[in-house]
Amino acid sequence: MESNKNFVLGVFDDEDILLQAVTKVRDRGIKIHEVYSPFPVHGLDEALGYKRTRLPIAAFVFGMTGTALALIMQIWMMGYDWPMIIGGKNFAALPPFIPVIFELTVLLSALGMVATFLIVSDMKPYKWPQQFDLRSTDDKHILAIDLAINKLTKDDIGALLKDSGAQEVNDKNF
Amino acid sequence: MQVSSTLRESLITGGKTVSDVSEDICRQVEGKPTKLWWMAFGVSLVLLGFGVYTMSITLWDGIGMWGLNKTVGWAWDITNFVWWVGIGHAGTLISAILLLFRQKWRMSINRAAEAMTIFAVICAATFPLIHMGRLWLGFYWALPLPNAFGSLWVNFNSPLLWDVFAISTYFTVSLVFWYIGLIPDFAVIRDRAVRMGNKTRATIYxxxxxxxxxxxxxxxxxxxxxLILAGLSTPLVLSVHTIVSMDFATSVVPGWHTTIFPPYFVAGAIFSGFAMVLTLLLITRKLFKLEDYITIYHVELMNIIIIVTGSIVGIAYITEFFIAWYGQVPAEQYAFINRATGPYWWAYWSMMTCNVISPQLFWIKKIRTSLVATFVLSIIVNIGMWFERFVIIVTSLHRDYLPSSWTMFYPTLYDVGEYVLTFGFFFAAFLLFAKFFPVVNMAEIKSILKSSSEKK
Structure with a gap:
């Protein structure tokens, strides 16, 4: 599957024209591989038909893990493993445990969510990305279409992209 | 390409295109450091060196090198700790709370402010660590780790332990938040390096x-x-200074035992943090020619936050005095009268002048839009906030319950040296950051260049 992939790239420099172009291309039944942008374009994920990310759920689950961990740790250490009289307070009183519960909830939620983000986005320090166009981190939006999964020919797609306002239409082979 | 609204002042000036943003910000990362940068870095290293020297002697000979005595057991160390933690708060406020409020002006300043947060928290953490004396054993004293005493655990009822968790969580989450923001901008530098044919730089970035x-x-x-990190950081930043204030508020020392402390400390933290952001950014703006990105408008908005938080702090000082009178507890009343008229009256009135009176000058538009006035006042506020912590800590302690224990606190060279250490570290780290990392968040700035849709 990975061998010899051919792509058509539409190069846009305005995000509003890009959004219209994405809708137009998808209306013609063409499958878009991905759009690469130098900054987040609002509404692009809906235009491309992406489902909402489930990262908030991951954040919640990791957060709850932190809460549970902090509760169990404090109640076990202070209440069971080595109970000590401190200022005549209860061994396992809840109110003084709240700050640590809160901090561990936030810590695990943040770290867990970011780790999940890096894993699902396949981001690692030693990986070089498939670079379609180096200008996509500077000022151009690159709309990449995989020729193998689309029925239309390269020229038809190119003409449609030009028609939708692409500044340039390029080829890219990996 | 830049479209400006007739209703609002434009956030970025100079008619920048998207490509100009990459060029302006990446240029200083790619170029050689200037002479001025080397000079500033050299001075920071000298301060750091002096600090490391005094710290080594303190660690070798013990905490007795400090000016602490039986009555005043906490002084410069904890003053500096609270001061630095407070400074850090502005970074998180800018990046998290202003993100939740959709304040787009934060985008020019959030990167540098968050970097400041991280370095300030490191500076803060050095004081409790040094105060432990044998800091290599600190892990066992501060964290719930199994140990050789049949696992005698840390005390979760103690605010000092909450502080350990609060500060370390705050540091970690701020670091992650800052780094996540940096990722797309590192890719900009990488792709520019690929185009320039600089392989080493491309691999590193x-x-x-x-x-x-x-x-x-x-x-x-x-x-x-x-967005979720901002949502998590918002209560986190409020919790951190709340917990720091509980180090004092949960004790029974007159002058410390007050319920007003958490909100009062948080407001003070944001107040001093914004002052430090202004001090740093006015220098950075000049050094790295960022006048189009950090405009007078940004400076003015930050000054308005300084008026608001400075006024909250002023009201808190007055409320404390009122409650001391109204509460009719003689020890409490004495503590406050002693603050204002006792041997430390000069510290109290420096605090009042710097924190309550000086920020009120920002009501005048000419002053809050003047760079020189802002720079001077931002330093005055920072001095005032240092005195605030010194007043709370030392004046409350130096009059002990027994008059025979009454004393004064005199700092030694080693107290001063360790404060200098944190300055050296802070400025050296900030200079390194400003040289090797993009100082302004390019991706965010690019997204606000064109705020309204261009008509064809």
């Missing part, structure tokens, strides 16, 4: 950017992560 590509799916997830 690619590793730093975790192989960022900028696909729409990744951006969608990225924005979700940034």
């Amino acid at each position: 690619n590793a730093l950017s975790f192989g960022w590509q900028g696909g729409a799916r990744t951006w969608m997830r990225y924005e979700s992560v940034a």
